[in-house]
Amino acid sequence: MKKRKYWFAIAFIMPALILYTVFIIAPVFCSTYYSFTAWDGIGSPRMNGIQNYITVFSQKDYWRVLFNTLRLVGASVFVQIPIATVLSFLLLRRTKGYKVFRTFYFIPVVVAPIAIGIMFSVFYNGDAGPINRILDMLHLPFLKRNWLSDVKVVVNSVIFPQIWQYIGYSLVIIFASMQSINHEMLESADIDGANSFQIFARIVVPMSWDAIVVAIILVVTGSLKSFDYSWALTQGGPGNASSFLAVFMYKTAFVQNKFGLGSSITVTIMIYSIALTILMKRLNRSG
Protein backbone atom coordinates (compact mmCIF):
# COMPACT_ATOMS: atom_id res chain seq x y z
CA MET A 1 0.00 0.00 0.00
CA LYS A 2 2.69 2.41 0.99
CA LYS A 3 4.39 1.93 -2.33
CA ARG A 4 1.18 2.57 -4.23
CA LYS A 5 0.70 5.76 -2.28
CA TYR A 6 4.05 7.17 -3.35
CA TRP A 7 3.58 6.14 -6.95
CA PHE A 8 0.25 7.94 -6.94
CA ALA A 9 1.74 11.04 -5.31
CA ILE A 10 4.57 11.21 -7.83
CA ALA A 11 2.35 10.63 -10.84
CA PHE A 12 -0.15 13.23 -9.70
CA ILE A 13 2.26 16.00 -8.81
CA MET A 14 4.67 15.47 -11.68
CA PRO A 15 2.94 17.47 -14.45
CA ALA A 16 2.74 20.62 -12.32
CA LEU A 17 6.21 20.08 -10.92
CA ILE A 18 7.86 19.67 -14.31
CA LEU A 19 6.17 22.68 -15.93
CA TYR A 20 6.91 24.86 -12.94
CA THR A 21 10.54 23.77 -12.69
CA VAL A 22 11.32 24.04 -16.39
CA PHE A 23 9.59 27.36 -17.09
CA ILE A 24 9.86 29.27 -13.80
CA ILE A 25 12.58 27.99 -11.47
CA ALA A 26 15.22 26.93 -13.99
CA PRO A 27 14.95 30.28 -15.83
CA VAL A 28 15.81 32.15 -12.64
CA PHE A 29 19.11 30.29 -12.46
CA CYS A 30 19.63 30.69 -16.21
CA SER A 31 19.09 34.46 -15.91
CA THR A 32 21.68 34.65 -13.18
CA TYR A 33 24.15 32.61 -15.25
CA TYR A 34 23.56 34.61 -18.45
CA SER A 35 24.09 37.81 -16.52
CA PHE A 36 27.78 36.90 -16.19
CA THR A 37 28.23 36.19 -19.89
CA ALA A 38 28.57 38.05 -23.14
CA TRP A 39 25.90 36.65 -25.42
CA ASP A 40 23.94 37.71 -28.47
CA GLY A 41 21.40 34.89 -28.14
CA ILE A 42 22.70 32.98 -31.17
CA GLY A 43 26.16 31.55 -30.44
CA SER A 44 27.02 30.14 -27.05
CA PRO A 45 27.37 32.35 -23.98
CA ARG A 46 30.93 33.38 -23.13
CA MET A 47 31.81 34.11 -19.50
CA ASN A 48 32.91 37.65 -18.86
CA GLY A 49 32.62 38.02 -15.09
CA ILE A 50 30.97 41.13 -13.74
CA GLN A 51 31.57 43.11 -16.93
CA ASN A 52 27.81 43.30 -17.67
CA TYR A 53 27.08 44.80 -14.27
CA ILE A 54 29.82 47.37 -14.76
CA THR A 55 28.32 48.24 -18.14
CA VAL A 56 24.79 48.40 -16.78
CA PHE A 57 25.65 50.66 -13.87
CA SER A 58 27.76 52.97 -16.02
CA GLN A 59 24.95 53.49 -18.53
CA LYS A 60 23.33 56.85 -18.00
CA ASP A 61 20.08 55.45 -19.38
CA TYR A 62 19.94 52.74 -16.71
CA TRP A 63 19.88 55.37 -13.98
CA ARG A 64 17.35 57.40 -15.86
CA VAL A 65 15.10 54.36 -16.23
CA LEU A 66 15.60 53.40 -12.59
CA PHE A 67 14.66 56.95 -11.64
CA ASN A 68 11.52 56.70 -13.81
CA THR A 69 10.63 53.46 -12.07
CA LEU A 70 11.14 55.03 -8.65
CA ARG A 71 8.91 57.86 -9.74
CA LEU A 72 6.23 55.33 -10.62
CA VAL A 73 6.71 53.64 -7.25
CA GLY A 74 6.46 57.04 -5.53
CA ALA A 75 3.31 58.01 -7.40
CA SER A 76 1.73 54.65 -6.59
CA VAL A 77 2.59 54.82 -2.90
CA PHE A 78 1.94 58.51 -2.30
CA VAL A 79 -0.96 59.18 -4.69
CA GLN A 80 -2.76 55.93 -5.43
CA ILE A 81 -2.69 54.45 -1.92
CA PRO A 82 -3.85 57.63 -0.08
CA ILE A 83 -6.70 58.18 -2.54
CA ALA A 84 -7.73 54.55 -2.19
CA THR A 85 -7.54 54.72 1.61
CA VAL A 86 -9.60 57.90 1.92
CA LEU A 87 -12.24 56.67 -0.50
CA SER A 88 -12.46 53.30 1.24
CA PHE A 89 -13.18 55.21 4.42
CA LEU A 90 -15.87 57.30 2.73
CA LEU A 91 -17.37 54.11 1.35
CA LEU A 92 -17.32 52.51 4.77
CA ARG A 93 -19.33 55.04 6.71
CA ARG A 94 -23.02 54.35 6.22
CA THR A 95 -22.83 54.75 2.48
CA LYS A 96 -25.83 53.70 0.46
CA GLY A 97 -25.10 51.61 -2.58
CA TYR A 98 -21.47 50.97 -1.73
CA LYS A 99 -21.52 47.84 -3.89
CA VAL A 100 -22.42 49.87 -6.95
CA PHE A 101 -19.51 52.24 -6.33
CA ARG A 102 -17.19 49.30 -5.80
CA THR A 103 -18.27 47.83 -9.14
CA PHE A 104 -17.43 51.05 -10.96
CA TYR A 105 -14.05 51.34 -9.26
CA PHE A 106 -13.11 47.80 -10.11
CA ILE A 107 -14.01 47.91 -13.81
CA PRO A 108 -10.63 49.24 -15.00
CA VAL A 109 -8.81 46.56 -12.99
CA VAL A 110 -10.08 43.70 -15.15
CA VAL A 111 -9.00 45.31 -18.42
CA ALA A 112 -5.74 44.32 -20.13
CA PRO A 113 -2.96 46.83 -19.36
CA ILE A 114 -1.99 46.89 -23.02
CA ALA A 115 -5.56 47.93 -23.89
CA ILE A 116 -5.44 50.68 -21.27
CA GLY A 117 -2.17 51.88 -22.78
CA ILE A 118 -3.62 51.98 -26.29
CA MET A 119 -6.76 53.73 -25.00
CA PHE A 120 -4.70 56.48 -23.44
CA SER A 121 -2.63 56.86 -26.59
CA VAL A 122 -5.89 57.97 -28.21
CA PHE A 123 -6.88 60.16 -25.24
CA TYR A 124 -3.56 61.99 -25.33
CA ASN A 125 -3.77 62.52 -29.06
CA GLY A 126 -3.91 66.16 -30.10
CA ASP A 127 -6.51 65.71 -32.88
CA ALA A 128 -8.93 63.06 -31.69
CA GLY A 129 -8.09 62.93 -28.00
CA PRO A 130 -10.60 64.16 -25.44
CA ILE A 131 -7.99 65.34 -22.91
CA ASN A 132 -6.89 68.51 -24.67
CA ARG A 133 -10.49 69.09 -25.73
CA ILE A 134 -11.73 68.89 -22.15
CA LEU A 135 -9.01 71.33 -21.04
CA ASP A 136 -10.31 73.73 -23.70
CA MET A 137 -13.83 73.31 -22.41
CA LEU A 138 -12.70 74.06 -18.85
CA HIS A 139 -10.94 77.19 -20.12
CA LEU A 140 -7.56 75.80 -19.14
CA PRO A 141 -5.89 75.71 -22.57
CA PHE A 142 -2.51 76.63 -21.06
CA LEU A 143 -2.42 73.16 -19.51
CA LYS A 144 -2.45 71.51 -22.92
CA ARG A 145 0.69 69.58 -23.82
CA ASN A 146 2.07 67.25 -26.40
CA TRP A 147 1.57 64.56 -23.82
CA LEU A 148 3.60 61.83 -25.47
CA SER A 149 6.42 63.71 -27.16
CA ASP A 150 7.25 66.46 -24.67
CA VAL A 151 10.20 65.06 -22.70
CA LYS A 152 9.17 67.10 -19.66
CA VAL A 153 5.77 65.48 -19.21
CA VAL A 154 6.03 62.13 -20.97
CA VAL A 155 6.91 60.10 -17.84
CA ASN A 156 3.88 61.44 -16.04
CA SER A 157 1.71 60.71 -19.07
CA VAL A 158 2.82 57.08 -18.90
CA ILE A 159 2.50 56.89 -15.10
CA PHE A 160 -1.01 58.33 -14.94
CA PRO A 161 -2.93 55.45 -16.60
CA GLN A 162 -1.36 52.93 -14.22
CA ILE A 163 -2.38 54.91 -11.16
CA TRP A 164 -5.81 55.39 -12.67
CA GLN A 165 -6.31 51.70 -13.47
CA TYR A 166 -5.37 50.35 -10.06
CA ILE A 167 -6.92 52.80 -7.58
CA GLY A 168 -9.90 50.45 -7.52
CA TYR A 169 -7.68 47.48 -6.83
CA SER A 170 -6.00 49.06 -3.81
CA LEU A 171 -9.37 50.36 -2.69
CA VAL A 172 -11.01 46.94 -2.69
CA ILE A 173 -8.15 45.39 -0.68
CA ILE A 174 -8.19 48.18 1.90
CA PHE A 175 -11.99 48.35 1.99
CA ALA A 176 -12.30 44.63 2.73
CA SER A 177 -10.11 45.09 5.78
CA MET A 178 -11.95 48.22 6.94
CA GLN A 179 -15.24 46.36 6.74
CA SER A 180 -14.03 43.84 9.28
CA ILE A 181 -13.45 46.54 11.91
CA ASN A 182 -15.86 46.16 14.78
CA HIS A 183 -18.81 48.46 14.15
CA GLU A 184 -19.53 49.11 17.79
CA MET A 185 -16.10 50.61 18.16
CA LEU A 186 -16.82 53.20 15.47
CA GLU A 187 -20.28 53.89 16.89
CA SER A 188 -18.97 54.49 20.37
CA ALA A 189 -16.32 56.81 18.98
CA ASP A 190 -19.13 58.69 17.27
CA ILE A 191 -21.03 58.95 20.55
CA ASP A 192 -17.91 60.16 22.33
CA GLY A 193 -17.93 63.06 19.88
CA ALA A 194 -14.96 62.10 17.75
CA ASN A 195 -15.13 63.68 14.31
CA SER A 196 -14.67 61.80 11.06
CA PHE A 197 -11.07 62.83 10.70
CA GLN A 198 -10.19 61.56 14.17
CA ILE A 199 -11.97 58.29 13.54
CA PHE A 200 -10.14 57.93 10.25
CA ALA A 201 -6.67 58.74 11.59
CA ARG A 202 -6.85 57.15 15.03
CA ILE A 203 -9.01 54.07 14.50
CA VAL A 204 -9.63 53.09 10.90
CA VAL A 205 -6.15 53.56 9.41
CA PRO A 206 -4.27 51.86 12.25
CA MET A 207 -6.71 48.97 12.27
CA SER A 208 -6.45 48.35 8.54
CA TRP A 209 -2.73 49.03 8.39
CA ASP A 210 -1.91 45.43 7.44
CA ALA A 211 -4.12 45.65 4.36
CA ILE A 212 -2.64 49.03 3.45
CA VAL A 213 0.83 47.50 3.59
CA VAL A 214 -0.31 44.60 1.38
CA ALA A 215 -1.68 47.14 -1.10
CA ILE A 216 1.63 49.04 -0.97
CA ILE A 217 3.66 45.86 -1.59
CA LEU A 218 1.44 45.08 -4.56
CA VAL A 219 1.82 48.49 -6.18
CA VAL A 220 5.57 48.50 -5.58
CA THR A 221 6.21 45.06 -7.07
CA GLY A 222 3.72 45.90 -9.81
CA SER A 223 5.69 49.05 -10.65
CA LEU A 224 8.87 47.03 -11.09
CA LYS A 225 7.03 44.86 -13.64
CA SER A 226 5.47 47.74 -15.57
CA PHE A 227 5.88 47.15 -19.29
CA ASP A 228 2.65 47.27 -21.27
CA TYR A 229 1.71 50.93 -20.70
CA SER A 230 5.01 52.38 -21.67
CA TRP A 231 5.23 50.00 -24.63
CA ALA A 232 1.76 50.89 -25.91
CA LEU A 233 2.07 54.63 -25.36
CA THR A 234 5.60 55.56 -26.36
CA GLN A 235 7.68 52.38 -26.66
CA GLY A 236 9.68 53.98 -23.90
CA GLY A 237 10.57 57.06 -25.93
CA PRO A 238 11.60 59.63 -26.80
CA GLY A 239 14.92 57.83 -26.27
CA ASN A 240 14.40 56.22 -22.90
CA ALA A 241 12.55 59.19 -21.44
CA SER A 242 9.49 57.11 -20.56
CA SER A 243 11.05 53.65 -20.18
CA PHE A 244 10.80 51.65 -16.99
CA LEU A 245 13.19 48.89 -15.94
CA ALA A 246 11.23 46.12 -17.68
CA VAL A 247 11.06 48.09 -20.93
CA PHE A 248 14.76 48.83 -20.77
CA MET A 249 15.49 45.14 -20.17
CA TYR A 250 13.30 44.15 -23.10
CA LYS A 251 14.95 46.62 -25.45
CA THR A 252 18.44 45.58 -24.41
CA ALA A 253 17.76 41.86 -24.81
CA PHE A 254 15.30 41.59 -27.67
CA VAL A 255 15.91 44.73 -29.72
CA GLN A 256 19.68 45.04 -29.38
CA ASN A 257 20.15 41.25 -28.99
CA LYS A 258 22.32 41.69 -25.91
CA PHE A 259 21.00 38.76 -23.90
CA GLY A 260 23.80 38.77 -21.35
CA LEU A 261 23.43 42.46 -20.62
CA GLY A 262 19.64 42.14 -20.56
CA SER A 263 19.92 39.30 -18.06
CA SER A 264 21.98 41.41 -15.70
CA ILE A 265 19.24 44.05 -15.79
CA THR A 266 16.78 41.25 -15.01
CA VAL A 267 18.82 40.24 -11.99
CA THR A 268 18.85 43.80 -10.67
CA ILE A 269 15.03 43.89 -11.03
CA MET A 270 14.71 40.64 -9.09
CA ILE A 271 16.95 41.98 -6.34
CA TYR A 272 15.00 45.25 -6.04
CA SER A 273 11.75 43.34 -6.00
CA ILE A 274 12.78 40.95 -3.23
CA ALA A 275 14.52 43.66 -1.21
CA LEU A 276 11.51 45.97 -1.34
CA THR A 277 9.14 43.15 -0.40
CA ILE A 278 11.23 42.27 2.65
CA LEU A 279 11.50 45.94 3.59
CA MET A 280 7.73 46.38 3.40
CA LYS A 281 7.12 43.27 5.49
CA ARG A 282 9.38 44.78 8.17
CA LEU A 283 7.31 47.93 8.00
CA ASN A 284 4.27 45.77 8.53
CA ARG A 285 5.60 44.13 11.67
CA SER A 286 6.65 47.37 13.32
CA GLY A 287 3.43 49.18 12.31
Added chain:
Amino acid sequence: MGERMKRRRGNAGRLIKYGALGFLALVDFYPFFWVLMSSFKENIAILADPLALPHSFDFSSYLKAWRDVKIGVNFLNSVLYSASGVILILLLASMAAFVLTRVWQSKILYGYFTLGIMIPMHAVLIPTFIIMKELAIYNTRQGFVILITAANLSLAVFILTSFMKSIPMELDEAAYIDGCGYFKMFYKIALPMARPGLATIGTLALLNCWNEYLFAYIMLANEKIKTITQGIFALRGRYSTDYATLCAGLMIAIVPMMVFFVAFQEQVIGGMTAGAVKG
Protein backbone atom coordinates in the same frame (compact mmCIF):
# COMPACT_ATOMS: atom_id res chain seq x y z
CA MET B 1 -27.74 74.94 19.07
CA GLY B 2 -26.16 71.53 18.61
CA GLU B 3 -28.64 69.45 16.69
CA ARG B 4 -29.38 71.81 13.82
CA MET B 5 -25.76 72.76 13.26
CA LYS B 6 -24.79 69.16 13.40
CA ARG B 7 -27.41 68.18 10.88
CA ARG B 8 -26.37 70.92 8.52
CA ARG B 9 -22.75 69.89 8.82
CA GLY B 10 -23.89 66.33 8.26
CA ASN B 11 -25.63 67.26 5.02
CA ALA B 12 -22.63 69.15 3.71
CA GLY B 13 -20.44 66.24 4.67
CA ARG B 14 -22.68 63.81 2.84
CA LEU B 15 -22.65 66.00 -0.23
CA ILE B 16 -18.86 66.08 -0.26
CA LYS B 17 -18.72 62.35 0.39
CA TYR B 18 -21.09 61.30 -2.38
CA GLY B 19 -19.54 63.95 -4.62
CA ALA B 20 -16.08 62.45 -4.18
CA LEU B 21 -17.29 58.87 -4.55
CA GLY B 22 -19.33 59.75 -7.63
CA PHE B 23 -16.47 61.68 -9.18
CA LEU B 24 -14.14 58.69 -8.95
CA ALA B 25 -16.84 56.44 -10.42
CA LEU B 26 -17.16 58.86 -13.32
CA VAL B 27 -13.40 59.07 -13.82
CA ASP B 28 -13.20 55.28 -13.82
CA PHE B 29 -16.06 54.75 -16.21
CA TYR B 30 -16.03 57.65 -18.67
CA PRO B 31 -12.90 56.58 -20.61
CA PHE B 32 -14.55 53.27 -21.52
CA PHE B 33 -17.77 55.05 -22.37
CA TRP B 34 -15.81 57.38 -24.66
CA VAL B 35 -14.19 54.46 -26.47
CA LEU B 36 -17.58 52.75 -26.83
CA MET B 37 -19.21 55.89 -28.24
CA SER B 38 -16.32 56.56 -30.59
CA SER B 39 -16.50 53.01 -31.92
CA PHE B 40 -19.98 53.84 -33.25
CA LYS B 41 -18.89 57.10 -34.89
CA GLU B 42 -17.27 57.74 -38.21
CA ASN B 43 -13.65 58.71 -38.07
CA ILE B 44 -14.36 62.21 -39.40
CA ALA B 45 -16.96 62.70 -36.68
CA ILE B 46 -14.41 61.79 -33.99
CA LEU B 47 -11.94 64.30 -35.37
CA ALA B 48 -14.61 66.99 -35.69
CA ASP B 49 -15.82 66.67 -32.12
CA PRO B 50 -14.27 63.97 -29.92
CA LEU B 51 -16.73 64.57 -27.09
CA ALA B 52 -19.98 64.41 -29.07
CA LEU B 53 -22.25 61.38 -28.88
CA PRO B 54 -22.78 59.34 -32.05
CA HIS B 55 -25.87 60.14 -34.15
CA SER B 56 -26.66 56.49 -34.73
CA PHE B 57 -25.26 53.14 -33.75
CA ASP B 58 -23.11 52.20 -36.68
CA PHE B 59 -21.39 48.83 -36.35
CA SER B 60 -19.31 49.08 -39.50
CA SER B 61 -16.10 49.75 -37.57
CA TYR B 62 -16.60 46.46 -35.74
CA LEU B 63 -17.03 44.62 -39.00
CA LYS B 64 -13.93 46.26 -40.34
CA ALA B 65 -11.86 45.43 -37.26
CA TRP B 66 -13.15 41.86 -37.07
CA ARG B 67 -12.85 40.95 -40.75
CA ASP B 68 -10.51 43.27 -42.62
CA VAL B 69 -8.00 43.75 -39.85
CA LYS B 70 -8.52 40.15 -38.66
CA ILE B 71 -9.05 40.94 -35.00
CA GLY B 72 -11.53 38.07 -35.26
CA VAL B 73 -8.67 35.59 -35.67
CA ASN B 74 -6.89 37.07 -32.65
CA PHE B 75 -10.09 36.96 -30.65
CA LEU B 76 -10.72 33.28 -31.35
CA ASN B 77 -7.08 32.45 -30.59
CA SER B 78 -7.37 34.15 -27.22
CA VAL B 79 -10.59 32.28 -26.49
CA LEU B 80 -8.77 29.03 -27.25
CA TYR B 81 -5.67 29.92 -25.20
CA SER B 82 -7.66 31.20 -22.24
CA ALA B 83 -9.97 28.18 -22.16
CA SER B 84 -7.16 25.64 -22.39
CA GLY B 85 -4.98 27.65 -20.02
CA VAL B 86 -7.70 27.84 -17.36
CA ILE B 87 -8.53 24.12 -17.66
CA LEU B 88 -4.87 23.10 -17.45
CA ILE B 89 -4.16 25.41 -14.53
CA LEU B 90 -7.18 24.11 -12.61
CA LEU B 91 -6.37 20.50 -13.34
CA LEU B 92 -2.63 20.53 -12.64
CA ALA B 93 -2.89 22.78 -9.60
CA SER B 94 -5.70 20.78 -8.00
CA MET B 95 -3.80 17.53 -8.59
CA ALA B 96 -0.71 19.00 -6.97
CA ALA B 97 -2.72 20.51 -4.11
CA PHE B 98 -4.48 17.17 -3.53
CA VAL B 99 -1.15 15.38 -3.19
CA LEU B 100 0.27 18.10 -0.94
CA THR B 101 -2.69 18.07 1.45
CA ARG B 102 -3.89 14.42 1.41
CA VAL B 103 -1.22 12.03 0.19
CA TRP B 104 2.22 13.41 0.80
CA GLN B 105 2.24 16.45 3.08
CA SER B 106 5.70 17.58 2.12
CA LYS B 107 6.51 21.02 3.51
CA ILE B 108 9.59 21.26 1.33
CA LEU B 109 7.65 20.61 -1.87
CA TYR B 110 4.95 23.08 -0.83
CA GLY B 111 7.59 25.68 -0.10
CA TYR B 112 9.20 25.00 -3.46
CA PHE B 113 5.92 25.56 -5.28
CA THR B 114 5.08 28.79 -3.50
CA LEU B 115 8.54 30.23 -4.10
CA GLY B 116 7.35 31.16 -7.58
CA ILE B 117 4.87 33.68 -6.19
CA MET B 118 7.78 36.02 -5.46
CA ILE B 119 9.35 35.75 -8.90
CA PRO B 120 8.34 38.56 -11.25
CA MET B 121 7.34 36.96 -14.55
CA HIS B 122 9.43 39.11 -16.82
CA ALA B 123 12.48 38.05 -14.83
CA VAL B 124 12.21 34.68 -16.57
CA LEU B 125 11.55 36.14 -20.00
CA ILE B 126 14.96 35.71 -21.61
CA PRO B 127 15.59 32.11 -20.46
CA THR B 128 12.04 30.94 -21.25
CA PHE B 129 12.49 32.36 -24.75
CA ILE B 130 15.65 30.25 -25.13
CA ILE B 131 14.09 27.15 -23.53
CA MET B 132 11.02 27.37 -25.79
CA LYS B 133 13.31 27.50 -28.82
CA GLU B 134 15.34 24.54 -27.60
CA LEU B 135 12.17 22.50 -27.05
CA ALA B 136 10.90 23.54 -30.50
CA ILE B 137 7.68 24.96 -29.03
CA TYR B 138 8.58 28.59 -29.72
CA ASN B 139 5.93 30.24 -31.89
CA THR B 140 3.41 27.43 -31.41
CA ARG B 141 -0.04 27.39 -29.83
CA GLN B 142 0.78 24.57 -27.44
CA GLY B 143 4.00 26.28 -26.36
CA PHE B 144 2.14 29.44 -25.44
CA VAL B 145 -0.54 27.56 -23.49
CA ILE B 146 2.13 25.64 -21.59
CA LEU B 147 3.88 28.88 -20.73
CA ILE B 148 0.83 30.72 -19.40
CA THR B 149 -0.08 27.60 -17.46
CA ALA B 150 3.34 27.43 -15.84
CA ALA B 151 3.22 31.14 -15.03
CA ASN B 152 -0.02 30.73 -13.05
CA LEU B 153 0.71 27.45 -11.27
CA SER B 154 2.50 28.76 -8.22
CA LEU B 155 -0.29 30.99 -6.97
CA ALA B 156 -2.93 28.43 -7.94
CA VAL B 157 -1.25 25.68 -5.91
CA PHE B 158 -0.87 28.08 -2.99
CA ILE B 159 -4.54 29.06 -2.92
CA LEU B 160 -5.93 25.58 -3.63
CA THR B 161 -3.78 23.99 -0.95
CA SER B 162 -5.29 26.29 1.66
CA PHE B 163 -8.78 25.36 0.40
CA MET B 164 -8.14 21.61 0.41
CA LYS B 165 -6.59 21.76 3.86
CA SER B 166 -9.99 22.74 5.24
CA ILE B 167 -11.73 19.64 3.89
CA PRO B 168 -12.16 17.32 6.90
CA MET B 169 -9.84 14.31 6.88
CA GLU B 170 -12.65 12.06 8.18
CA LEU B 171 -14.16 12.15 4.70
CA ASP B 172 -11.02 10.56 3.30
CA GLU B 173 -10.98 7.90 5.92
CA ALA B 174 -14.61 7.02 5.27
CA ALA B 175 -13.94 6.87 1.57
CA TYR B 176 -10.87 4.75 2.17
CA ILE B 177 -12.88 2.26 4.22
CA ASP B 178 -15.45 2.14 1.41
CA GLY B 179 -12.65 1.00 -0.85
CA CYS B 180 -12.07 4.28 -2.68
CA GLY B 181 -8.65 4.68 -4.27
CA TYR B 182 -6.85 8.02 -4.26
CA PHE B 183 -8.00 8.77 -7.75
CA LYS B 184 -11.63 8.34 -6.84
CA MET B 185 -11.11 10.37 -3.67
CA PHE B 186 -9.68 13.14 -5.80
CA TYR B 187 -12.59 13.58 -8.13
CA LYS B 188 -15.39 12.38 -5.84
CA ILE B 189 -14.42 14.31 -2.71
CA ALA B 190 -11.60 16.81 -3.11
CA LEU B 191 -12.69 18.45 -6.37
CA PRO B 192 -16.34 19.01 -5.44
CA MET B 193 -15.43 20.22 -1.96
CA ALA B 194 -12.82 22.65 -3.26
CA ARG B 195 -15.26 24.22 -5.70
CA PRO B 196 -15.08 27.77 -4.24
CA GLY B 197 -11.30 27.57 -4.47
CA LEU B 198 -11.50 26.37 -8.05
CA ALA B 199 -13.82 29.28 -8.88
CA THR B 200 -11.35 31.74 -7.36
CA ILE B 201 -8.40 30.30 -9.26
CA GLY B 202 -10.42 29.97 -12.45
CA THR B 203 -11.44 33.62 -12.56
CA LEU B 204 -7.97 34.83 -11.71
CA ALA B 205 -6.41 32.55 -14.35
CA LEU B 206 -8.92 33.63 -16.97
CA LEU B 207 -8.12 37.31 -16.46
CA ASN B 208 -4.38 36.61 -16.52
CA CYS B 209 -4.59 34.53 -19.70
CA TRP B 210 -6.83 36.90 -21.61
CA ASN B 211 -4.93 40.04 -20.63
CA GLU B 212 -1.44 38.59 -21.10
CA TYR B 213 0.71 40.56 -23.52
CA LEU B 214 4.47 40.40 -22.99
CA PHE B 215 4.87 36.60 -23.25
CA ALA B 216 2.64 36.52 -26.32
CA TYR B 217 4.57 39.38 -27.91
CA ILE B 218 7.82 37.48 -27.56
CA MET B 219 6.68 33.90 -28.14
CA LEU B 220 4.08 34.20 -30.92
CA ALA B 221 5.35 35.57 -34.22
CA ASN B 222 3.00 33.90 -36.69
CA GLU B 223 0.01 36.12 -37.62
CA LYS B 224 -2.40 33.19 -37.50
CA ILE B 225 -1.73 32.33 -33.87
CA LYS B 226 -1.41 35.78 -32.29
CA THR B 227 -3.54 36.85 -29.31
CA ILE B 228 -6.15 39.59 -29.00
CA THR B 229 -3.72 41.78 -27.05
CA GLN B 230 -1.25 41.48 -29.91
CA GLY B 231 -4.08 42.18 -32.31
CA ILE B 232 -5.03 45.52 -30.80
CA PHE B 233 -1.38 46.51 -30.52
CA ALA B 234 -0.92 45.82 -34.23
CA LEU B 235 -4.10 47.77 -34.89
CA ARG B 236 -2.63 50.81 -33.20
CA GLY B 237 0.44 50.54 -35.41
CA ARG B 238 -1.37 50.07 -38.70
CA TYR B 239 -4.45 52.21 -38.12
CA SER B 240 -2.99 54.85 -35.87
CA THR B 241 -5.21 57.53 -37.40
CA ASP B 242 -8.35 55.46 -37.94
CA TYR B 243 -9.65 56.02 -34.44
CA ALA B 244 -13.08 54.49 -35.05
CA THR B 245 -11.62 51.12 -36.03
CA LEU B 246 -9.08 51.32 -33.21
CA CYS B 247 -11.87 51.96 -30.68
CA ALA B 248 -13.94 49.07 -32.08
CA GLY B 249 -10.92 46.76 -31.76
CA LEU B 250 -10.38 47.93 -28.19
CA MET B 251 -13.98 47.21 -27.30
CA ILE B 252 -13.68 43.69 -28.76
CA ALA B 253 -10.70 43.07 -26.48
CA ILE B 254 -12.18 44.74 -23.39
CA VAL B 255 -15.86 43.80 -23.35
CA PRO B 256 -15.54 40.04 -22.67
CA MET B 257 -13.67 40.58 -19.39
CA MET B 258 -15.97 43.42 -18.36
CA VAL B 259 -19.07 41.32 -18.92
CA PHE B 260 -17.43 38.45 -17.10
CA PHE B 261 -16.62 40.76 -14.19
CA VAL B 262 -20.10 42.20 -13.92
CA ALA B 263 -21.62 38.70 -14.06
CA PHE B 264 -19.29 37.13 -11.50
CA GLN B 265 -18.33 40.13 -9.39
CA GLU B 266 -17.84 38.40 -6.07
CA GLN B 267 -15.66 35.66 -7.55
CA VAL B 268 -13.56 38.11 -9.55
CA ILE B 269 -12.96 40.43 -6.61
CA GLY B 270 -12.34 37.37 -4.43
CA GLY B 271 -9.87 35.98 -6.94
CA MET B 272 -8.00 39.23 -7.43
CA THR B 273 -7.71 39.87 -3.70
CA ALA B 274 -6.73 36.25 -3.00
CA GLY B 275 -3.92 37.07 -5.39
CA ALA B 276 -3.13 39.95 -3.05
CA VAL B 277 -1.79 37.73 -0.30
CA LYS B 278 0.98 36.80 -2.66
CA GLY B 279 2.93 39.86 -1.45
